[in-house]
Each structure stands twice: as structure tokens, then as C-alpha cells.
Amino acid sequence: MTLLALAAAGVEAVAETTTDAVLIEATILLGVATLFVMVFRRLGLGAVLGYLLAGALVGPHGLGLVGGGESKLAFAEIGIAFLLFLVGLELHPRRLWELRRAIFGLGLAQVVVTGLILTGLILVTLGFSWQAALALGLPLALSSTAQVLPGLKSSGRINSPFGEKAFSILLFQDLAIVPMITIVAALSRAPANPDAPPGWQTAFFTVWAIVVLVLVGRFIVNPLLRIVGRYGERELFVVVGLLVVLASAAFMHSLHLSTALGAFIAGVMLADSPYRHEIEADVEPFRLVLLGLFFLAVGMVLDIQAVLARPLLVAALAAGLVVTKLAVLTILVRLFGKPWKIALGLGLLLSQGGEFGFLLFTQATQAQLIAPEAASLFSAVVTLSMVSTPFLMLFARNLEFAPESDGSEYDDPENAPRGSAIVVGYGRFGQIVAQMLTAVDCSVTLIDKKPSQIEVSGRFDTKVYYGDGLKVDVLRRADAEEARLIIFCTDDRSVDAGVLAPIVKAFPDAKILTRVFDRRQLMAIDGAGVDGAVRETFESSIALGMMALKQIDVSDQEIADVELALRHLDTERLNAQISEGDLSAGMDHRFVPGGGRQAASILERLRERRQAAKLAREEAEREEAAGS
Template identity: 70%
Template sequence: MAVAEAVSATDILLSEGVILLGAGVAFVILFRRFGLGAVLGYLVAGAIVGPQGLALVGGGQSKLAIAEIGIVLLLFLVGLELNPARLWRLKRDIFGLGLLQVIACGLALTGVIFLFTGFSWGAALALGLPLGLSSTAQVLPGLKSSGRINSPFGEKAFSILLFQDLSIVPLITIIAALSRNPADAAGPPGWQMALYTVGAIIGLVLAGRFILSPLLRLVGNLGERELFVAVGLFTVLASAALMHSLHLSTALGAFVAGVMLADSPYRHEIEADVEPFRTILLGLFFLAVGMVLDIHAVLANPIFVISLAVVLVAVKAAIITGLARAFGIDWRQGLALGLLLSQGGEFGFVLFAQAQNALLIAPEAASLFSAIVTLSMATTPFLMLFASRLEFATPKDGSDMDGPELAEQGTALVIGYGRFGQTVAQMLMASGCAVTMIDKKPAQIEVSGRFDVKVYYGDGTRIDLLRRAGAEDARIIAFCHDDSNFDRKQLEPIMEAFPQAAIFVRAFDRRQLMELSELDITGTVREVYESAVCMGWQAMQALGMSDEAIANVERQYRDTDRERLDRQIAAGGDIYAGRGMMYNAQHRADPLLIVNTVEEGA
């Protein structure tokens, strides 16, 4: 009998797992293609295959309880990004801007719900405060993929999201204090939970220093990759279990565990090992949320859901924009920040469930407000796109940034102070050369200012701006910006206007190099060419080749590549010209011939 039950349970697990993962993959691909994001794809997939939809799978609540580990892992990875020094540097934004955002948005939305929906003030508070939180799972990946997570704008958004995540503990405490469920009355009072929180955090920090760090060193010395996975998951689950036993936020425990490891030399190893589990379980979390949505209740009140979703986005965007301005942020970036964080968040689903268990709201209300959060999330991809444009927008007259006319006249002008331009400018300044740096990305200029590097705002391809920067007296003009469309039509007038300057251009690829080949440029460098050659040299050293043999290979490769480029130019820019000269499996040099050539002194 027990065997039959086990077989039946296994069958159910496999069949439901196949259906859930298949639906999730299909809808995520579809939603990604339309630019709507993976989160909405999972939510819709769960709603369709769940008990309220096609009823292909059941047990949404049980799956939701398991999948909440995905939220825990997300907070752990957030903690890994924050070493204590960075956390301290962002304290004003985290505990100032973040605190005010949670309070102002939560209370404003509570007021809207209380005044216009007929809910009691306790129910309105249990619904409004969670709506003040935004979606970490949507916003953070977007900031990371666009490279803005470490920009001043990204750090403001990150600080607000971090405080929102930290605020889950007091929000759960508030809901517990308002609870009408007799079972909750036996729980610890709020002041006791606060003491538990402080004690648990101190205990986790001490455990990280005196237990976890030595354990990681031991695992690192053993060199067992599987042990890193085990230790990483053990750290997350043990921290979450400790918090859960104290009736505290498991997500907060995981976050503290991440911060403990943020300075560890094994941080990247653990992050890479935990990330796949986080991705799968977070996807399962959103699938489970979709499964427990009461679709019938939503369809019965479509105007209510749409109206409150619009109000949610508008109220949060307006309040966050106002707070950003109060903290000295430019109104464009403030509005961009407001739009970026205007949606409801995934922790709202968790808190709505808490409010339902506390008998503050009915299950239908939890489904309605979960649908409102979901609909607000659907606006995020579009608002993020608009926010990114606002973030990098600058007044046309450049009134809020210094132009290059304020710079001292330098020997060299470096146009574009990104990762490429920084190296060129640093080397020139190390040689004693006076350098004027120009960039047209406000975010890049702000980041450079934090390192005490003065970069001037402007479009360095305009002749009038170059004149104001002192190009008529400059000996070098280096175009280091990342612009694959920078062509001879733009460069030729600059060369004619400033004939005394040696012109250097960073070329994006062979096509751009061919485009500029007919101009008398002092130097052009393909942006990854030299670094790739350097890695090739290191790889051949690892194979045991002598420096003489490697140098000969490098010379032959450079000569062949130069000849192929000449043929492509002669063919009018035909990228396929000379392709027979490329090395491949059928056409490669004989290593013995290379060594013999070197030994013969060729």
C-alpha cells in the first residue's frame, strides 16, 4: 500500500513538474519576445494551468510555500552584492530615501483604499503598506543587464529596494498586531520580535565570522566544487530557518547571510553556484502565485483592478519623484526613478497571504490585490524604457554640468571616458601630459566625479565644442567613445579644422576600420584586438611554447590579418574578401615549422 502511494506521489510530482515547467518556458519565451519580462510570463502560465484556469495542476498553496525559498535566495544574492563598506556609504539613501518612500507610499495607498473601497482601516493598512513595495525581481535584473546598477541612479534605486526588503519584518509585525486570528494572539509581542531580530542578526554575523569563513577556507583548500554548492545552500537555509523559528522574515536572514559573505574571496564562486537554484525557485514562486489567483473574482471586477493598478503606478511615481527632488536629484532622474519603482512587488503576494491568514481580508480581496500588483508589473518594461531615456536626458544647454570651455587648455583631448578612454587618459596623465576629458553621458560623468576625476559634458564630435575645449592648440585628439557609427563624414571636417593634432580613433570592428582607412589618421585601434592578442600569447605560454615561437606566431598572425584587411579595403569593403587566409581546422600552421623557423633565425 505504501509503495502504491509513493508511486502515485511520484507520478503526480513528475506530471505536474512537466506541465509547470513546460508552461513556464513557453510563456516566458512569448513574453520575452514582446518585451514584457519573465515575471509576467510565469504569472500568466500559473494562472492558466492552475486550479482556477485549466486545472492541469493543483496544490497552489503548498507549492507557494516551497517556492518562497526563491525569494530567500534572491535576498541572499542581493546581500552578496553589498559589502559592509558599500552598505555604510549608501546609508543616507537606504535609511533616508528608502524609509521615507516606504512610509509615504504605503500610507498614501492606505488612504486611497480606505476612502474609495469601503475596507476597514485595518484591512486598508494591511493592503496599502505592501503596495508601497516595488518589484526587486523585475527592477534589479534590468539595472544589472543595462550596466546601471553601480551608477548613481542605479544605487539610488538599489537603496530604495534594499530598504523595502528590510521593511518586510516591521510590515509582518504590523499585520500580526492587527490580526483577528486567535492563533496569532499566542505569538510574541512586537517589542519581543524586535529584540529577536537584533539578536538573530548579531548571531548570524558572529557565525559568519567564526564558523562560515573558516569552513569556506577549508572547502577552498579541498577544491571540491560540489561542496561550495552545499555550503552556499546550507548558509541560506540555515539563516532562513533561524529567522523562521523566531517568527521573523526568512528573507532578512538570507540577506544578512549574503552580507556576511560579501567580502569573502569565495563570493563569486558561491554566487555562481546558488544562482541556478534562485532562478528556478523564483520562477516556481511566480508560477505558484499565478496558480492561487482567483481568476473568477478578477473577471468579476475588471474595472476595479484596472483602476487601482493605474492609481498605484501614478501615486508611487509621483511620491518617489517628489522625494528624489527633496534629496537633490535632478527632476528628470527623479521622474525616471519614480517610474522605475512605480509597480507593486513580489513581497506584496507574501504580505497579502499574511493578511488573509490574520483574517484581515477575504481570499477574494487577496486575489484582487494580487491581480492589481500583477497588472502594475505589466507596465514595468515600458516604464523602464521611458525611465532610461529620462535618466540620460540632459538639458540642451548643459546648464547643470560643466562644459569643456571651463577646462584648462590641455595637450590632449580624450573624447569618451568609458573603460577604453579611462586607460588612454590615465596613461597620458601618468606621462605628465595635460588631458581634457569629454563625455556626453551624465551618468558616466557622475561616476567619474566620485573618483575625483573631472570629466566635462558635451558631444566631442562637434567642431564648435572641440574649439571651446582648446582643440586648436591640442597636439592629440583621441576619440575613445563607443560609437560604431562614427565615420569619415564626421571625422574628415575635424581633421581639416585641427590639422596640427594627431588623431587617434577607437574602432569598433573591421567594418569601421575599413570605413576610416582612407583618412590620414595617426592611429586606429580595434577595441578588443590587442587584448585578444595578449590572451592568445598567454594561452600559448600555457601550452609550453617558447617566447620566440609565440612572437613568431604573433607576427605571422598580424601580417596575415593586415593583408586580409588590405584585400577587404581594396574590394570596396567586402568583409568576405580574403576569407581563405583565415586560420581554421583545415588551414592552420604547423607548430614544428614555427619552432624551426625561429631556430633558423627567420
């Protein structure tokens, strides 16, 4: 066998071995992660904690089943880029400009004040030099974008006033990575790298790169999406979505800048694209997978031996980090004029260390500002603080520290002009109801207890008053005694007869109407004495069903019969369920495959009645014709 053949065989064997190792490691990681995430989801502690502990267990510092945590962490940071891209898709440039005060005011204050306080504490308590303390304190001021933003997105609070404040701080933290790297490079004790650009050049590159991404998004990506949209091929949207995220991240990485920032700018440039929703739906699965891999990698690089060697020190440092960031951010948000609930909520949400701390600790080690042991120690501190976040948020919810305003800066219903109708809950449901009342010149007083909804409505010149409209005293302040209608359009599924009955009794001259979620809630309000209730999806589902029948060429008369029969059957079934207190009652009052005795009988009677009416009309027409 020739030397070339031997070399080829060796390369093939190495490739096969590498492939086997990758498959085995992937199987172990995904298997353990699935188990841990399911358990922690079940306990209500969130998926992030499950990923972290799964990575720590199977990683090189745990059972040693999987290695290469650092390389996986570098790859998994693409998940953060995907996350920032999706966030950017939801922020129009105009909205981003409106947040400039929060980004460069509150965000800047949080990073500078927190970083300097943490630097001082490290300098005083741990005996590091001021250069090392600064290289450790500034990164600790950063919070976990990958941990916070998914929670805000999934709860729908990313565009609320609270979510916007959190996002603004996180965005500035991402911007602050560049000057932090510059500071570390300026303090470096390592031999100078002649190829490294100076700090001013890095800042120039950042601005230049943002301008390039804006131009590419407007003049290349948007036209490309219009071309793809003409083909209507779903896989092309997937390809273009991945191309945009990865290309923007790669471009920023080639300039030694934040890949997440590049992806975010690309998302903002596509925020007003008509294909935004298709791209978002296509990229989302990749974001979920890569973020899970990121947290697995964070757990893998956690040096468990460093924790076990000095467990009390690590725990004390992690607790000190959380408490310091919580206190500083709460005070800063209060100084920026926000209520204490929002301030405390933001403090709890952003009290952990951030994933970019690992990157900056590595930079500080390479600059010979800190020893590798110190980098491991503070990496463990950051990880432990990230582990604490689900518990802190659970604690906040238990104490009812809702991240909303106390309503003190919003108008009370007693200041509202007297209206003929009071609509409680001005979401998507209440808006339609209010528009219909306004169309007939019925004066309407709008009440909502969500400050975010009040602020959004204000942007559209709609006045909504703050208060819990399910309380009698709030309705009295809105002069409900003089109202003809009180309509509850909230999505609160806990509303039952116990909540509505006192309102019905307090305002006997008003007609009380309410929205309910489903037939269970309709049964729950039975006996309250309301004048009417509508299940929130019942009418829309009937409308869609009628549209479906029309598409398969069912006659209009037959569609009308089916609708009338369905409404009658549903009313009969609901009455049976209420009288027996059992959801399984009235099961034969349904259209089911193969018939359904009651359903078939009613539909047959309707058909016979229609046929009889048709014959009567024909007979009357014949008699009229004969008489003439």
C-alpha cells in the same frame, strides 16, 4: 496480508502517485514557461511577464493543469532570498553605510507617504474601514524586488547612482515588512494568539538576528571558505554557497522574520571574501531557476475569476496603483535633490506592487481585517501591476527617459585646464590610455557622458568632465583646437565615418585616434580620416595566443614569426574587406587547419628569411674569427 503490510503498500502507492503528479506538474510548468518566456523575450517584453502569464494559464484558476499555487509560492520565495544574497555579495559594509541616507531617508519616505496616500484613497473610494484600508494600503506601497533587481543586475546598473537609489528603497521595503506585520497584528480582530510575540519582541529579534548573522559570517563562514579553498573542489563551493543562503533564510524564518533580509545580511558579510566570485557563480543558476518558479507561482495564485467578474475595477485599481506610486516617488526623489530623469526613471521602475503584498494580504485575512474576496481582488491588482512593468519600462526607453543625470551638477569641459590630449570615455579602456599619457607628463583632459562613471572616478580622486565628447561643440569647449591628441575610448558601436569625419575636419592640427569594437566598425569608420584605430580585443587576443604557444614549448623565434605573419595577414584581409565592402573577402589570408595558401606562404618566407639571417650571422662570425 497483515495490516502492517497493507499500510505499507498504501503508503508506497500514495508516494508513487505523488511522485508521478509532481513530475507531470513540473513538466507542464517548465514546458509552458519555456514557450512563453521565449515568445516574450522575442517581443522584448522580458521573461517575468512570460512566467506570470504561463502560471496564470496552467494554474488552478486557468486551465487547471497544475495546482497548489500557494505552496509553490512559499517555496519559490527562496528565490528572492537567493537574489538578495547575490546583491549583498556586491555591497561591502562600508558601501552600505554610505547608502544609509538613501535607505532610511528616501526609503522610509517612500513607504510611509505612499502607504498613507494609498490607504486614504482606498478608504474614500472603496468604503473599507480604516483598519482594512491600512492593511491594504501599506502592502501596496511595496515594490517587486524580484522583478526590479535582476534587471538592474543584468544591465550592470546595480552599483550606479540610479541603481543604488532603487536598491536602497527596495531594501527598506524589505525591512518594513516586520513593522507592517506588527501593525496588522495590532489591528487584528481575530482571537488573540497567546503564543504570538509582541511587536517590541519582534523588533528585538530582528536586531539580535542581524548581529548573529554578522558574527557567524565573520567567525564561521569565512574560515570555512578558506578551508574549502585549500581543497579546490568546485562542488564544495556550491554546497557552502547553498548552505549559507538556506541556513540564513531558515534562521530568520524560525524567528518569523524576513528570510530575504537574512540572506542579504549573509551576502554582505561575504562581500569582502576572496571567494566571493566563486560563490556568486555557483549560486546564480539556483537563483534564476527559483525566481522563475516564483513568478510562475504568482501567476498561478492569480484568481482569474475575480478579474473576470470585475475586470474594469481590477484594471482601474491597478492603473491607480501604478499612477499613484509613480507620481509620489517622482516627487519624493525630486525633493531629495535628484534630477527629474532619475526621479521619473525610479518612479517607473518601482511603480508596481510587490510580491510581499501577497504575504501581507494573507496576514490581514487571518487577522479578520479583510475578507478572502478582498485579498483575491487586491492580489489580482498587484499581479496586474507587475505585468505592466515591462511595458512601462519600454515606454520609458522609447521616450528616452534615461535613468541618468542631465549632467547639470557635473563640471563642463570648458572648466577643464587646457591639456595636450583629450581622452573621451573613461572606462576600463580609457583609463589605461590616460595612465600611459600621464606617465610621460602629457596633460590629459578626461570627458565622459556617464554620470555613474564620473562619480566612481571621483572616489579615486580622478577629475572627469561631463559631456558627449563625440560632439564638435563639446570638444571646442575643451579647447580641442590646441590639443595634440584626441582619443576616443568609448564603447559606442554606432560610431562611424559620419560621426568622426566632422571632428577630423574641425580639428586638423590634432591627431585623432579611436577605439573600435571589431572589424565591422573599423570598416564603418573608413574614410573619416582618423590617424589610427585599434580593435578593442585584438591586441589582448594576440598576447594570449602568444602565451598559449609558449605553454606548448614553441620557440620564441617561432612565436615572433607567427605574430608577425598574423598581423600581416590580418592587415591584408582588412584592406580587402574595406575595398570590396564585404566581410567574406580575403578569406585565404588566415591560418586554418590544413594550411591556407597565403598564410602558409608568408610564414614560410619568414622562416626562410630567419634562416638566411642566421646563416649570414654565422658566416660573419667565421670571417671575424679568421681575421683575428
